[in-house]
Amino acid sequence: MIHLQFDFLANKDNNTLTIRREFAAERRLVWDCYTKQEFLDQWFAPKPFTTKTKSMDFRNGGHWHYAMIDPEGNHYWGYTGYDKINPIDSYETLDAFSNEAGEINQELPRARWEVTFTDKSQNTLVETIVYYDTLADLETIINMGMQEGMALTLEKLDELLLNLKNR
Numbered sequence: 088m089i090h091l092q093f094d095f096l097a098n099k100d101n102n103t104l105t106i107r108r109e110f111a112a113e114r115r116l117v118w119d120c121y122t123k124q125e126f127l128d129q130w131f132a133p134k135p136f137t138t139k140t141k142s143m144d145f146r147n148g149g150h151w152h153y154a155m156i157d158p159e160g161n162h163y164w165g166y167t168g169y170d171k172i173n174p175i176d177s178y179e180t181l182d183a184f185s186n187e188a189g190e191i192n193q194e195l196p197r198a199r200w201e202v203t204f205t206d207k208s209q210n211t212l213v214e215t216i217v218y219y220d221t222l223a224d225l226e227t228i229i230n231m232g233m234q235e236g237m238a239l240t241l242e243k244l245d246e247l248l249l250n251l252k253n254r
Contacts (some may be wrong), residue, residue, distance in 0.1 A: 196224035
């Protein structure tokens with residue numbers, strides 16, 4: 088198996104996470120997997136969770152309201168607001184935990200995400216920088232298992248990309 092880059096860097100001086108992940112697929116396909124509901128629903132949750140979109144409108148000012156569902160059927164809702172979309176290059180979001188109605192959970196951290204897609208030979212490198220308001224917010228997310236969750240989630244994207252390329 089080829090080794091794909093995966094960096095997960097916490098910077099406690101500026102309350103950021105930097106996640107760099109390489110995918111064995113061309114940029115357009117990786118972009119589509121990050122920005123289209125039919126693909127997000129297939130990979131955007133760590134195993135053994137699944138994902139279900141309630142509503143999605145991928146445009147500046149749009150949103151994605153979704154749930155990660157555990158094997159017992161519990162729903163963990165998220166709400167992502169889209170901003171500054173630059174097709175197949177980058178987008179920014181404001182990400183939050185929410186309830187089923189889309190109301191933001193004020194008890195848990197919100198974060199701004201900058202997601203950039205670049206070519207790396209035949210592969211694609213996705214760099215995500217996540218900005219938190221405070222060190223406490225950053226530490227809360229790390230303690231919730233963000234690194235492990237991201238690693239498992241991105242492995243599901245590897246499997247999806249392989250299936251899509253082999254169609």
